[in-house]
Amino acid sequence: MEEEMFSGIANGAQIEGKALQTFQKNSVQVQHILDQNRLLINEINQNHESKIPDNLSRNVGLIRELNNNIRRVADLYTDLSNSFTKSMEVSSEGESAGTTKSYGRVGQKRIRAND
Secondary structure (H helix, E strand, O other): OHHHHHHHHHHHHHHHHHHHHHHHHHHHHHHHHHHHHHHHHHHHHHHHHHOOHHHHHHHHHHHHHHHHHHHHHHHHHHHHHHHHHHHHHHHHHHHHOOOOEEOOEEOOOOOOOOO
């Protein structure tokens, strides 16, 4: 029983480490994409204000690129959320090893007043 608890804790620490690495990697990628988006939005605005036909045509491609970047950011946040959820599931499994679950509360036994 004790071995299971320690292996659960070790496994949880390993997954939490992976979650942290994923968070750091995704954060850097998200920030880079958001920086790109800021530049794209500035260029789109300048092209729009210029009202030059070639610049307005160029905006079509820039807006597509902006939309793709937004999709990538959403995907990165999804990956981050999934990683965090896995980390929390493993962490709660390690914490609940050897304890009684009752009514969704970990480690607490329900005490009946009639006993």
